[in-house]
């Protein structure tokens with residue numbers, strides 16, 4: 069730390085992204101990226117956009133908003149695009165949380181929520197998940213705080229039914245409820261359809277997972293017009309050109325290639341079902357996942373040990389510290405070949421060590 073670092077940020081603990089080691093070629097199942105390349109249409113549009121990079125990108129993301137609004141059945145004024153959905157979450161913390169009332173989110177969820185709370189000095193209530201890792205909607209009624217919930221949740225992979233989400237939104241009419249739907253395309257039920265009914269609901273989604281564009285950095289939020297205006301006030305006060313021209317073009321290409329998107333989601337869901345079965349046959353406890361990853365533990369091998377042994381064998385998965393998470397590993401669903409290699413390798417590791 070330099071002696072110039074602003075007093076208010078000195079105690080900030082930054083988010084730690086999943087490792088991206090370059091020492092050798094790994095099968096990367098640790099950061100929930102897609103095993104598939106972006107749609108050929110997305111790639112072609114991005115290349116074309118590169119020819120015009122001397123110009124600023126469209127700060128309104130007009131074409132992209134029109135395409136997304138049509139697909140989601142909302143108004144163009146009810147959408148805003150951002151540099152990944154991490155940026156929309158950042159804007160939402162800035163716009164809708166204050167030091168007086170604070171924010172609430174599950175104690176086990178996306179690691180960025182406590183980081184934003186900490187960055188802005190917002191008191192955070194971390195609501196414990198149930199024993200089975202599910203979210204109890206009743207715990208979120210009448211908290212008088214901004215609420216942030218990932219649905220499906222990470223790293224558990226569990227989804228709340230839309231009726232439970234609606235109960236939370238309805239039960240907090242004086243507070244914004246942010247539903248982070250980073251994984252919704254893998255089997256969850258989107259809360260976007262509730263938007264016409266509730267002026268306190270903000271739904272965020274990303275192109276990083278189901279649309280194979282993690283490196284493109286594209287996310288968005290959907291909410292009533294007034295909420296989106298507030299986000300735009302923050303956005304135009306920080307970085308109006310937050311989405312670059314190649315990414316806008318790629319995003320448009322992706323939205324125009326619905327079939328490619330559907331096929332990939334279907335493949336991930338199939339591979340998830342297959343891997344879940346394989347792991348259960350090897351005595352793993354696997355939480356029923358609605359995402360592109362599974363969260364699993366073995367009765368005879370801790371999560372850290374399995375993570376390290378897989379890494380030795382050229383496969384990266386994610387391990388989290390903390391009492392309730394440490395027995396588990398989180399494994400991103402890859403293509404069929406990767407899943408086969410993973411299952412074989414885990415079988416071999418268990419045989420050798422037990």
Ligand SMILES: *Cc1c(COP(=O)(O)O)cnc(C)c1O
Pocket residue numbers: 100151152153154155178218222248250273274275276282285286287
């Ligand atoms: C991956 C992820 C995000 C952020 O993704 P971006 O790449 O920033 O769009 C947000 N929330 C959850 C729960 C995630 O897993």
